[in-house]
Amino acid sequence: MGEERASSLSSMAAMAMEEEITLTVKWSGKExxxxxCGxxxxxxxxxxxxxxTEVLPKRxxxxxxxxxxxxxxxxSTLLSLLPLKxxxxxxxxxxVEDDIIIDPVDSPEIVDDFELGQDEAIDIKDKEVNKQKLRRRIDQYKIEVLNPCRKGKKLLVLDIDYTLFDHRSPAENPLQLMRPYLHEFLSAAYAEYDIMIWSATSMKWVELKMGQLxxxxxxxxKITALLDHLAMITVQSESxxxxxxKPLGLIWAKFSEYYDSTNTIMFDDLRRNFVMNPQNGLIIRPFRKAHAxxxxxxxxxxxxxxLLSVAELDDLSALDHRRWESYIEDNSKRRRRV
Incomplete structure (x- = not known):
């Protein structure tokens, strides 16, 4: 009986976690x-x-x-722990950001990046609650296609802040904060890859930054699509x-005819962003202190x-992207021997 009761309580808790609740939020005279979900x-x-409302979370x-x-x-508080009705x-x-005079930086400064242990990373990736969150995000988030996907091309997904742009240093012109060789890099990559930009900021600033650059x-x-912070999901680890x-499964579900885990690579300066798809992420060195x-x-x-060296491979997820520099050296040696 005790085991049955415990099982019943566990099932009820699981239902509470999954149950959707509709909340009414009052702001600026409107509802x-x-x-x-819990x-x-x-x-x-x-x-x-x-x-x-377009009011950023931090505000x-x-x-x-x-x-x-x-x-x-x-x-980090789970909504299931709060008495919401x-x-x-x-x-x-x-x-809203337009109503305040500030430096337009709406992403948090994260300096405590980390790499999870293999078992913990697998647990997060395979945990049913995170799969449910991904399914909901797939249903809710709409990706606007700026330029058509190209059959047979691989996919490159790029972060912005500290990857393509130093978003913290002061400058009179945003071009002074652009990472060197950005346009040459994108032009060369475009020959083999469709390109999407995914930032942890709001879409307004994604469009503004990319437009200014x-x-x-x-x-x-051509840029295929832009994604913002609303496309991300929240996960929890014990440590x-x-x-x-940033779950790449969102993109793979939306564009299943073109992209999957075998032909996608994501560049980001934060390895935590890859936790739902660790085999597809490459840690780029952050670009800070642009003037220096x-x-x-x-x-x-x-x-x-x-990117151009691996473009001919059938499965990018089979590579260890942490060793990308060694791959270039090994590839150069092989060509010299030939």
């Missing part, structure tokens, strides 16, 4: 409807509110009857707690060589 976090709730303060203390300010309205205090209208290459990541380093940074030149 907005957002839908969340296995979502406060951070995910803020992303949904951002989608409805939101949430107020809810009977919830006191820091629970609604801790983005569809009949009770939530209040949000916040200001001349990426969206370059005659030598590192709750964090956001732009004359010596050749990361994109070297990565161009790597």
């Amino acid at each position: 907005y409807t957002v839908r969340v 296995d979502d976090t406060v951070g995910e709730l803020k992303r949904r509110i951002c989608q409805a 939101q303060k949430l107020l809810y009857p009977k919830i006191v203390g820091p629970k609604l300010s801790d983005d 569809s009949s009770v309205k939530m209040t949000m205090i916040g200001t 001349g990426v969206l209208n370059n005659p030598n290459y 590192r707690g709750v964090f956001d990541c 380093n732009r004359d010596s940074d050749t990361e994109l030149v070297n990565l161009t060589q790597y």
Whole structure:
């Protein structure tokens, strides 16, 4: 009987996690409807509110009857742990970015990047709750195609901040913060790869940054699509707690005719973003202090060589992208012997 009761309670808890709840959020004299599940976090709730109101998550303060203390300010709190009811309205205090004069940087500064142990990474990737979150994201998130996918091409997914652009250094012109050889890199990669940009910032700033850098209208290459923070999901690890990541399964589901795990590679300066697809991620050295380093940074030149070297392979996920520099050296030696 004890085991049956425990099993029953476990099943009820699982149902509570999966059950969708519709919340009404009051802001600036209007009411907005957002839908969340128990296995979502406060951070995910803020992303949904951002989608409805355009108030960035970091600018939101949430107020809810009977919830006191820091629970609604801790983005890692699971909603299943909070007494949320569809009949009770939530209040949000916040200001849209256009209404405040600030440096337009809306992504958090993450310096504590980490690499999970193999077993823990596999557990996160295969955990059913994370698969459910991915399925919901696939259903909810719409990707606008800027330029058609090309049959037979592989896919390159690129982060922006510290990957293509130093987003923290001051400059009179954004071009001063662009990573060296960016356009040459994208032009060369485009011969073999479709290109998508995926940033942990809002779509407004993705479009602004890429527009200012001349990426969206370059005659030598085309960008297939842009993705923002709303396409990310939240996962939890035992050692590192709750964090956001970029599941490539979203893209593979939306464009299954063109891309899958065998022909996709993602560049990002944060390895945590690869946790749902570790075999497809390559850690790029972050581009910081642009004024001091732009004359010596050749990361994109070297990565161009790597991308073109592996483009002929049938399965990119079979490579160990951590050894990309050794692959270039080994490939050069093989060519010299021939």
